[in-house]
Amino acid sequence: MELFLKECGRVARSLSYLILAAAMVIFAWSQLPPIFSETISKPQPGSGNYGIRQTDDPEVIMPAAIGGLYREFKENHYTTYPIGFIRNVRLNEAETAEMAAILSELSGVSAEKLLSQAAEAAGGQKDPAGEGTVTLSMDGGTIRETDGGGFEIEMDPVQGGPPGEGAPGTGGIREDTLLPAEGLGYERFIELMDRADHILGGGSDYGEDSVSGFGSVPAQYEDALAEYAAFVRTDRVSGAYARIFCDYMGIAAALLPVFPAVALGLADRRARMRELVGSRSISSAKLTAVRYASLVTMAMLPILLLAVLGTASVFQLYAGSGLEISPIAFLFYVPGWVLPTVMTSTAVGMFITELTGTPAAIFVMLLWWLADLNAGIAQMHGVYGGMPLIPRHNTLRGAQEFLDHFGALAASRVFYTVLALILVCLTAFVYEKNRRGTGSGIFGSAVLRRGNGRLASQ
Amino acid sequence: MEDMIVVQGLSQFYGKKQALRDVTLTVEKGMFGLLGRNGAGKTTLMRTLAALLPVARGSVAVCGVSAGETGKIRRMIGYLPQDFSMYPSMTVEGALDYLGILSDVPKETRRKRIPELLERVNLTEQRGKRIKALSGGMKRRLGIAQALLHEPPVLIVDEPTAGLDPEERVRFRNLLCETAEDRIVILSTHIVGDVEAACSNAAILDEGRLIWNGSVESLLKAAEGRVFSCTVPRKELPLLQEHYIVTEISARGSESDVRLLAPEGMAVPAQARAAEPSAEDAYLYCLCRCGGER
Numbered sequence: 001m002e003l004f005l006k007e008c009g010r011v012a013r014s015l016s017y018l019i020l021a022a023a024m025v026i027f028a029w030s031q032l033p034p035i036f037s038e039t040i041s042k043p044q045p046g047s048g049n050y051g052i053r054q055t056d057d058p059e060v061i062m063p064a065a066i067g068g069l070y071r072e073f074k075e076n077h078y079t080t081y082p083i084g085f086i087r088n089v090r091l092n093e094a095e096t097a098e099m100a101a102i103l104s105e106l107s108g109v110s111a112e113k114l115l116s117q118a119a120e121a122a123g124g125q126k127d128p129a130g131e132g133t134v135t136l137s138m139d140g141g142t143i144r145e146t147d148g149g150g151f152e153i154e155m156d157p158v159q160g161g162p163p164g165e166g167a168p169g170t171g172g173i174r175e176d177t178l179l180p181a182e183g184l185g186y187e188r189f190i191e192l193m194d195r196a197d198h199i200l201g202g203g204s205d206y207g208e209d210s211v212s213g214f215g216s217v218p219a220q221y222e223d224a225l226a227e228y229a230a231f232v233r234t235d236r237v238s239g240a241y242a243r244i245f246c247d248y249m250g251i252a253a254a255l256l257p258v259f260p261a262v263a264l265g266l267a268d269r270r271a272r273m274r275e276l277v278g279s280r281s282i283s284s285a286k287l288t289a290v291r292y293a294s295l296v297t298m299a300m301l302p303i304l305l306l307a308v309l310g311t312a313s314v315f316q317l318y319a320g321s322g323l324e325i326s327p328i329a330f331l332f333y334v335p336g337w338v339l340p341t342v343m344t345s346t347a348v349g350m351f352i353t354e355l356t357g358t359p360a361a362i363f364v365m366l367l368w369w370l371a372d373l374n375a376g377i378a379q380m381h382g383v384y385g386g387m388p389l390i391p392r393h394n395t396l397r398g399a400q401e402f403l404d405h406f407g408a409l410a411a412s413r414v415f416y417t418v419l420a421l422i423l424v425c426l427t428a429f430v431y432e433k434n435r436r437g438t439g440s441g442i443f444g445s446a447v448l449r450r451g452n453g454r455l456a457s458q
Numbered sequence: 459m460e461d462m463i464v465v466q467g468l469s470q471f472y473g474k475k476q477a478l479r480d481v482t483l484t485v486e487k488g489m490f491g492l493l494g495r496n497g498a499g500k501t502t503l504m505r506t507l508a509a510l511l512p513v514a515r516g517s518v519a520v521c522g523v524s525a526g527e528t529g530k531i532r533r534m535i536g537y538l539p540q541d542f543s544m545y546p547s548m549t550v551e552g553a554l555d556y557l558g559i560l561s562d563v564p565k566e567t568r569r570k571r572i573p574e575l576l577e578r579v580n581l582t583e584q585r586g587k588r589i590k591a592l593s594g595g596m597k598r599r600l601g602i603a604q605a606l607l608h609e610p611p612v613l614i615v616d617e618p619t620a621g622l623d624p625e626e627r628v629r630f631r632n633l634l635c636e637t638a639e640d641r642i643v644i645l646s647t648h649i650v651g652d653v654e655a656a657c658s659n660a661a662i663l664d665e666g667r668l669i670w671n672g673s674v675e676s677l678l679k680a681a682e683g684r685v686f687s688c689t690v691p692r693k694e695l696p697l698l699q700e701h702y703i704v705t706e707i708s709a710r711g712s713e714s715d716v717r718l719l720a721p722e723g724m725a726v727p728a729q730a731r732a733a734e735p736s737a738e739d740a741y742l743y744c745l746c747r748c749g750g751e752r
Contacts, residue, residue: 002559002565003559003560006555006556006559010545013547267545271543271544271545271546272541272542272543273542273543273544273545275505275510275537275539275542276537276539276542276544276557276604277557277560278510279508279509279510279532279535279537279539280532280557280560280561281529281532281533281560281561281562281608282559282560282561282562283529287560435510436509436510436511436512436528437510437511437512
């Protein structure tokens with residue numbers, strides 16, 4: 001315990017830790033206040049707008065996704081997020097032809113017709129409202145600027161025209177909407193969409209894992225009421241805020257703890273103290289474990305303090321509402337959700353630093369962080385499966401969806417906890433090897449000893 | 459528990475380079491000097507004794523414990539490396555406390571022993587100072603204090619006086635002598651004067667080989683009759699240096715007083731007189747006899 005407290009003190013006094021703590025606070029301060037000022041109230045019947053809900057109904061997903069792809073095809077301007085940052089893609093002639101073939105199979109409209117439409121659009125969109133005005137086409141209608149500087153919304157007629165002209169499930173083309181071909185199966189639809197994603201270089205909304213995001217439908221009063229009930233009974237109000245708190249803090253927790261882990265890992269070398277520490281009687285396993293525990297504890301400290309503030313904010317926000325608010329929801333969510341992420345980031349930092357004697361772990365974590373964040377960017381409202389380092393739940397709502405995926409989330413958290421502990425064991429092993437050779441890392445100084453062929457270090 | 463270190467047939471390698479060649483050595487209680495040129499293998503031997511390098515070939519036993527039992531060896535050894543420092547922002551007292559914890563010294567013992575050690579190394583007034591504010595000599599003394607913190611029966615100090623001013627060097631040597639009263643102290647150095655002043659026994663390493671081992675008196679005795687002094691015109695100096703190992707030159711007008719070594723069987727300059735060998739003469743004579751001066 002004495003050593004643990006000493007190590008915590010060393011961490012707390014390091015510049016890298018002060019930067020970590022400040023960055024976490026700044027990150028939370030910049031992201032969370034708007035969310036923690038938003039209240040969820042009981043839906044009233046007849047109010048008309050109950051928000052959006054996700055559905056996995058192919059009848060919803062297919063037309064929306066095909067329509068979206070068609071619009072981008074016509075403009076030859078696709079938006080993707082391949083490594084977490086926006087990328088605008090323009091296809092060449094061959095790729096456009098390939099995309100036309102995909103859209104043709106999706107809609108039943110010939111590729112030639114689709115290509116001529118695209119060529120027509122490229123030649124300059126004819127504006128029926130007159131030159132100089134702005135026309136914006138979107139799902140279900142068009143917004144057009146009027147002469148007086150106002151805007152006019154023109155809704156599309158209800159779908160149901162003759163086959164081949166836009167009836168749902170029969171394929172066809174209309175002004176801005178391409179409909180699924182007759183007999184198009186959902187599996188084939190997914191395959192074709194995934195192929196389109198590959199042509200775009202990945203990271204688009206059409207990939208196999210992302211296309212379900214097109215399944216947004218207006219929520220009904222009953223949906224909204226059920227969600228509110230889950231918010232009150234299951235989340236006990238603060239649970240919803242704890243989830244979104246973890247969603248944001250998970251982003252910071254996946255990257256920032258690697259900095260003090262690397263800095264402290266290199267501190268013995270920088271201070272020329274490796275031999276002094278290495279010649280003491282403490283075992284490598286105990287020293288590594290205590291140092292790891294202190295780094296994780298100190299990285300969690302600002303998150304826990306922010307969680308306490310978050311709980312207080314929720315109590316303040318719902319003061320007088322009569323709702324029962326859980327005082328321990330944050331303390332339940334934060335260790336379960338964010339701790340494994342902190343443990344992993346710290347363990348990667350310690351292990352790679354001990355192995356290489358360099359700050360390479362920062363670059364490794366940075367790449368992992370970007371890749372993980374990008375993988376979840378299309379589904380920020382709920383990324384639990386696929387072992388994400390940063391699980392996402394970027395909404396105050398969705399308690400039931402969260403519960404539905406709780407098993408996948410728990411599996412990912414257990415996986416990263418075990419992975420982190422394995423890395424800590426490996427760190428202790430490498431430290432002992434280095435300590436017996438007093439090298440600057442296995443790769444830095446290991447040499448083959450000629451005497452008996454074993455590894456030694458200089 | 460045997461109060462001695464026994465090294466038998468020890469060989470160590472760094473890749474293709476052999477750092478120690480079949481070294482056999484016994485070190486008993488008291489101050490023991492380990493001499494040799496830079497790169498002779500002194501630090502490799504020290505690190506092996508401190509369980510910071512595994513034994514490649516041969517055997518090492520510290521107070522009856524094999525070097526392979528690293529946990530036990532680390533408990534018995536106090537080690538002051540050649541190139542060391544401590545966390546710069548820690549205080550003197552804080553650094554000792556931290557290293558005491560790493561050596562499993564109980565809190566009560568540390569509370570009692572740290573002020574005693576600071577008193578002994580004359581750092582009581584600096585106990586609250588940060589490490590980065592200490593001078594080189596103070597850091598070396600603090601190094602001794604940290605090495606003695608867990609009261610080890612063996613203290614290994616590697617080149618501790620390098621870079622210290624003469625006054626600090628003498629103080630440091632005396633400190634080591636006091637420490638050696640009840641334990642084995644191995645002082646590795648290339649400063650022969652330190653060994654002459656502080657050690658009763660010594661060994662000389664050259665290119666990884668142990669070329670001499672015994673008492674300092676016997677080292678001096680081995681050089682008796684082989685050290686000469688003479689006064690020669692300065693222009694004759696190059697010729698003299700070509701044939702003899704010149705250990706000292708003092709310029710005096712157009713002439714120079716010269717101290718030289720003449721290995722057995724070599725003719726001595728006519729004007730040379732036999733001189734009392736110093737430890738430095740004896741050390742150089744030993745190196746010359748076993749491999750030639752460089």
